[in-house]
Amino acid sequence: MKLTRRDAIALGAGAVVVAALPVHAMAPGDEQIAAFTGGADIAEGGVTLNAPEIAENGNTVPIEVSADGAAEIMVLALGNPTPPVATFKFGPLSASRSASTRIRLAQTQDILAVAKMEDGSFAKATATVKVTIGGCGG
């Protein structure tokens, strides 16, 4: 098939529309949140998310999440190439519903923690971390 200039322009325009669609349809992390909550309302507060304000090295950023009465806590890094970070499920022998770990952040961004409470409700907390050197290599 011979590609004329007109065809090429039409193709290009189509590609732009297709590429732009998902961006408009969903903010980063929305998909994971919807899958986690099943579309339920999420209250503010009730969750603590401790993260440094400034992280010099995005390869290892210490964070701590806790929420009294939580059954599960999901952590999302909204500015990462793939937003999911980890999901903590607390078992019957878990004492305080808290956990700390170290995560990678590609750039300065918001981190979001969504907790599923034992009564089935949801709560969230966000924290902004400034990252000096991103942690995704490249």
Place this chain on the structure above:
Amino acid sequence: MAKDVKPRVKVPKTAAVGDAVTLKTLISHKMESGQRKDKEGNLIPRSIINRFTCDFNGENVIDVTMEPAISTNPYFEFEAVVPEAGEFKFTWYDDDGSVYETAKSIKVG
């Protein structure tokens, strides 16, 4: 893949019955995210530990789903209730199917 993976855990030796104890775990693993490229510009395939669990005498304490955003040498700190003397069992599940396990016993009194 499964070479040089060494789990380390820190568990107190004793605890009072019903007490909460803090557990710290660290495992050496490169946690290749699948986002990085090598010198030729080829994508380095993802190779991470995707799940970590901790159980005490068969009852679950914590079950973590891990994504590529977890740092190299994954570290976790959490708290567990100790209802009786027994053994904490820690398990890590690798993308390549390997399972790394370690256990630490705790006394009460």
